[in-house]
Amino acid sequence: MAEDCIFCKIIKGEIPSPRVYEDDKMIVINDVAPAAPVHMLLLPKNHTANVTTADPELVAYMLSKVQMLAEKAGIADKGFRVVINTGMDGGQTVNHLHIHVLGGKALGWPPC
Ligand code: AMP
Numbered sequence: 001m002a003e004d005c006i007f008c009k010i011i012k013g014e015i016p017s018p019r020v021y022e023d024d025k026m027i028v029i030n031d032v033a034p035a036a037p038v039h040m041l042l043l044p045k046n047h048t049a050n051v052t053t054a055d056p057e058l059v060a061y062m063l064s065k066v067q068m069l070a071e072k073a074g075i076a077d078k079g080f081r082v083v084i085n086t087g088m089d090g091g092q093t094v095n096h097l098h099i100h101v102l103g104g105k106a107l108g109w110p111p112c
Helices: 006-012 056-064 066-073
Strands: 018-021 026-030 038-044 080-083 099-103
Touching: 006 026, 006 038, 018 066, 038 056, 038 066, 056 066, 066 099
Parallel strands: none
Antiparallel strands: 018 026, 026 038, 038 099, 080 099
16 A cells, blocks of 8 residues: 555545445446546556556456456447556556546547
8 A cells, every 4th residue: 555545545445435346456446537427447456556567467357357347337338448547648647557447428539
């Protein structure tokens, strides 16, 4: 756990956030400012800054759960987007690895 990390505080339960899914390695919450009708965040329980610092096996594990989560959220059939913002130019605002899963509408491209 990292001091002053908002996602660590959510994982510890210090900041309330309903969990869409939880296992021994990660929790999944809904984004507080959703960019689509479905906008989930997959957060590893152990703090790591981003995808470049994370154990690749952990990232693979998290990605392996995306289809199940999309099915649970009802967005698997029509499709969805998986995003890992990384670093300043990547638009990462919380320095605790998180995987966005967005869907529920036709998403534009490019994203900005
Ligand atoms: P990123 O810009 O990739 O770092 O994404 C961080 C995301 O975390 C943003 O989409 C925020 O809306 C979201 N976020 C920040 N604080 C919270 C919170 N307390 N609960 C849920 N989502 C949050």
